[in-house]
Amino acid sequence: MKTCLVVDDSRVIRKVARRILEELGFEVAEASDGAEALAWCRVVMPEAVLVDWQMPVMGGLDFLRRLRLEPGGQTPKVVFCSVENDLDRIREALDGGADEYIMKPFDGEIMAYKLAAAGVAA
Template sequence: MRTCLIVDDSRVMRKVARRILEDVGFEIAEAGDGVEALAWCRAAMPDAILLDWHMPVMNGLEFLKHLRQEPGGDIPTVVFCTVENDRARIMDALDAGADEYIMKPFDGEIITSKFAQAGLV
């Protein structure tokens, strides 16, 4: 079973995303910020990461830059999921190594379609 780490400081968002991604066959792990997420990845690199931008301690963009420098950090497909919807911010995320990008608010169809485009579904 493929694994997905959901990184978001909102427990509600993690719960919503978990339901959607479990329905398409992912085993889910959760982290509330970038530091916690990095610890997860160092222990077991997931296949995919659904990543919020604004989080305490370490934000999504910083986490992604760190992740891509870790051994095996190029493996996870990273899908940003954030309220940031400016073109420049999206470019920042892609430049840092994001594979796909979801602008909140989203629905189940958007998440599954983005994961499909990234070859994960």
């Protein structure tokens, strides 16, 4: 079973994402910010990461840049999940190493499509 790490400071968003991802066949882990997520990845590198842009302690883009420098950090497919809809910000995430981008709010169909587009399916 593939693992997806959901990184979001909103417990509600993590819960919704977990439910969708589990229905898609993923084992799900959660982190409330980028620093917690990076520590988790240093122990167990997931196949996929769903990450929010704006979070306390360490935001999504900083997390992504640091993840890609970790041993094995190029492997996970990273999907940004944010309310950010400015094209320059979306491009910044993709240029920073994200594989896909999902706008909040999202549903299971969108999540399945974006994960498949990123090259990861359960």
